[in-house]
Amino acid sequence: MKHKRKLVFICNGSDCKKSGAKKLYKELKGATDEPSLRGSCKFIKTKCMDMCKTAPNIIVGDHFCKKTSVEKVLTEIKKS
Structure with missing residues (x-):
């Protein structure tokens, strides 16, 4: 059985760090x-x-989150 994990890419550019x-x-x-959510x-x-x-x-995954917050990202992670 294959476990599906979502990839979450977090920008670490200077403007994103400041934000x-x-x-x-x-x-x-x-x-x-x-x-x-552990391991998801x-x-x-x-x-x-x-x-x-x-x-x-x-x-x-394949969704781009702009001006994001923890709640928005968690909502996307929980989507299948």
């Missing part, structure tokens, strides 16, 4: 430690995604 990407990463790591996704830090005006930027 709270580091804090967002830490909060997401903590939120996905819950038993219901893999976080990957990236270099600049060239979407600096909409920072912080995160890609969940």
